[in-house]
Amino acid sequence: MALLLRSVRLGKPLFKSSVLCFRAAPMGTTAKEEMNKFWAKNSSLNRPMSPHITIYKWSIPMMMSITHRGTGIGLSGAISAFAMAALILPGNYTHYLDLIHSLSVGPFLIGLAKFGIAFPVSYHTYNGIRHLYWDIGKGFKIPEVYRTGYTVIGLSVITSIALTLM
Amino acid sequence: CSVVCDKLHLQPIDFIKKLCMAAVRYAQTAAAAAVQPRIKKFQVYRWDPDTPGDKPRMQTYEIDLNLCGPMVLDALIKIKNEMDSTLTFRRSCREGICGSCAMNINGGNTLACLDKIDSNLSKPTKIYPLPHMYVVKDLVPDMSNFYAQYKSIEPYLKKRDDSKEGKEQYLQSVEDRQKLDGLYECILCACCSTSCPSYWWNADKYLGPAVLMQAYRWMIDSRDEFTEERLSKLQDPFSLYRCHTIMNCTRTCPKGLNPGKAIAEIKKMMATYKEKKAAAV
Numbered sequence: 486m487a488l489l490l491r492s493v494r495l496g497k498p499l500f501k502s503s504v505l506c507f508r509a510a511p512m513g514t515t516a517k518e519e520m521n522k523f524w525a526k527n528s529s530l531n532r533p534m535s536p537h538i539t540i541y542k543w544s545i546p547m548m549m550s551i552t553h554r555g556t557g558i559g560l561s562g563a564i565s566a567f568a569m570a571a572l573i574l575p576g577n578y579t580h581y582l583d584l585i586h587s588l589s590v591g592p593f594l595i596g597l598a599k600f601g602i603a604f605p606v607s608y609h610t611y612n613g614i615r616h617l618y619w620d621i622g623k624g625f626k627i628p629e630v631y632r633t634g635y636t637v638i639g640l641s642v643i644t645s646i647a648l649t650l651m
Numbered sequence: 652c653s654v655v656c657d658k659l660h661l662q663p664i665d666f667i668k669k670l671c672m673a674a675v676r677y678a679q680t681a682a683a684a685a686v687q688p689r690i691k692k693f694q695v696y697r698w699d700p701d702t703p704g705d706k707p708r709m710q711t712y713e714i715d716l717n718l719c720g721p722m723v724l725d726a727l728i729k730i731k732n733e734m735d736s737t738l739t740f741r742r743s744c745r746e747g748i749c750g751s752c753a754m755n756i757n758g759g760n761t762l763a764c765l766d767k768i769d770s771n772l773s774k775p776t777k778i779y780p781l782p783h784m785y786v787v788k789d790l791v792p793d794m795s796n797f798y799a800q801y802k803s804i805e806p807y808l809k810k811r812d813d814s815k816e817g818k819e820q821y822l823q824s825v826e827d828r829q830k831l832d833g834l835y836e837c838i839l840c841a842c843c844s845t846s847c848p849s850y851w852w853n854a855d856k857y858l859g860p861a862v863l864m865q866a867y868r869w870m871i872d873s874r875d876e877f878t879e880e881r882l883s884k885l886q887d888p889f890s891l892y893r894c895h896t897i898m899n900c901t902r903t904c905p906k907g908l909n910p911g912k913a914i915a916e917i918k919k920m921m922a923t924y925k926e927k928k929a930a931a932v
Contacts, residue, residue, distance in 0.1 A: 516803035523796040524855065527785040533698055533707050535755075535792060537782035537851050542758025547848075550897045619896050622919055625912035630898050 549634050553612045556605035563602075596649050603648035608641040688715040691768060692775035693726055695738065697789050707786070710735075711775065716768060723776065724752050724763035739789040747905065750840030754790050755779040760842035762905045781841060783851035797841050800858050804866040804884070809877040827873035834868040834913065836906055837861065843900035843910050849893045856889035860900035860910035863891060867913040870920065882917075882924045891917060 514522070574581075615633050618624050624633050659666065690713050698707040712730045719729050724742055731738045741751040745764045752763040756778055769776060784792035810816070844850050844859030858866070866885070870878045885891040894914050901911040 516799045519799035519802065520796055520855070523793065523799065527793060530700075530785075532700070532785040532787070532793070535696070535780040535782055535784050535786050536707075538848075540755060540758060540777070540779050541782055541846070544899075544902065546898045546902065550895065554895075616896065619915060620918070622912070622915050625898075625901065625909055625915060627898075627901055630901075 545634055546630050549612060549637070553609060553616075556609040559605050560609060599649045600645055604641060604645040607644040607648070608637070611637040611640050611644075686717065689717055689770070689772060690714070691716050691726075691770075691772055693730065694775045694777045695727075695730075695790070696779045697738075698786055699737070700788055709777075716770065716772075719768070721767050722764050723756055723766045723768055723778065726768055726776075727763060727778070737789075739791055741791055748838060750838035753781055753840040753842050753845075753905075755782055755845075760846045760903045760905075762840060762842070765905055781845035783854065784845060792845075794841060796854060797839075797844060797859070797861070800862045801839065801865065804858070804862055804869070804881070805877075806865050806869060808869075808872070808875050810874075811876045821874040823873055830871050830873075831868060833908055834864060834871075837864060837868075837908060838906060839865075840905065842903050842905055846899040846903040847894075848897060848899070849895060853889060853893050857893035858885075858890050860894070860914060863894070863917060864908070864910040864913040867917050870917070878920075879924055879928060882921055885917065885921065891921065894918075 615624075615637050618633065624630065653663070655666065661669070693712045693714060694709045695712065696707060697710045699705045712734055714726050714729060719725050722745075724745060727738065727740055728742070731740075740754070740763070742764065743749040743751040745752075747762050747765040750762065753760065754763055756763065756766050757769070757776060760781060763778075778790065780786055780790045780792045784794075787793050808821075810821075839861060841861055843864075844861045847860055849857055850859040863885075866881060869875050870881050875881075891914070896911065896915070898911045901909045904910065
């Protein structure tokens with residue numbers, strides 16, 4: 486609205502003087518125009534991009550956020566792979582269970598595999614609850630972010646160990 | 652001596668005392684000047700657009716902290732004044748209110764004028780420009796996109812009826828004014844937006860925490876009548892919803908504000924404003 490008024494006003498002389506000031510074109514750029522100009526200018530000038538992931542200091546909340554994404558992708562992929570395997574591979578469930586039993590893997594490796602499944606499940610679940618807590622607008626002060634974060638890590642480790650030992 | 656005592660309105664014993672104290676102070680000052688220099692290393696990102704083929708590099712400067720002010724900006728100014736006048740950076744108020752000196756110091760985004768130099772001499776201070784921004788020169792990033800995004804949210808009071816503009820104050824209750832606390836103090840330094848990995852990857856379409864917090868500032872201003880339109884402008888997958896509550900923004904804000912919370916409040920309003928509109932019809 487202001488932009489329109491500005492462009493109309495500048496079409497005619499503003500004051501009586503021997504020198505008349507004319508502005509034929511409307512002034513000002515829209516936000517979208519400015520953004521386009523920004524991208525065009527910077528790509529043509531070949532300016533470097535300032536470093537980011539290589540220099541930014543890591544923190545617990547940042548690591549927890551990317552771990553949530555990582556475990557989410559891992560779990561999603563594992564379930565899809567399991568589903569595809571169930572659809573495509575010949576033989577039924579008991580056949581593959583016997584196959585795994587026949588492999589002489591020590592209890593340590595079995596435990597490791599169990600932990601490897603239990604930890605992503607528990608971490609993603611507990612951090613998911615933390616995300617839901619954020620979605621209702623609570624726990625946004627930095628000390629609260631750390632407190633809930635440590636709680637999630639603690640619960641995940643305890644639950645994973647418990648599930649592994651079962 | 653008696654003439655001096657009379658002139659200064661002092662007893663001779665007091666005059667002797669004062670003379671002794673002055674002598675001690677003089678000796679102390681002389682001793683202080685001979686104290687060991689505390690040399691701190693500063694590693695600063697450098698890039699010159701006017702040198703053809705120049706690549707970004709780190710340059711190390713050494714400063715005696717005994718001869719420098721306490722803040723990182725003091726060190727940068729000392730380097731520019733005494734050691735390397737080509738070092739380029741933005742600065743203005745030197746008191747944390749203008750937002751010009753925003754940069755990445757030791758891995759975190761802050762204002763150089765508010766960040767105390769770490770007196771641990773064994774570790775260098777690493778200074779980079781704000782992350783994932785096009786570099787104009789040395790520590791100066793191109794902020795135009797950030798400003799254009801701010802412009803796009805229409806950060807001014809909008810009323811349905813413009814005819815009453817300028818006639819009277821638009822009254823606001825104390826409770827309504829308190830809702831703006833923690834939002835209006837933003838100095839648009841861009842520390843938060845440039846700390847957000849989502850903004851790093853999607854600076855073209857995601858608005859970033861600073862701009863979103865200002866959008867919220869206008870949404871909840873009781874005097875503004877375009878809340879619904881402001882909300883509907885964010886109704887796409889990118890403008891608001893690239894926020895995944897990473898919370899780097901609130902951690903890094905040099906003014907102690909909470910953009911992460913403001914964004915969460917916007918998301919809550921986004922969930923219900925259409926129902927409110929439908930219910931009102």
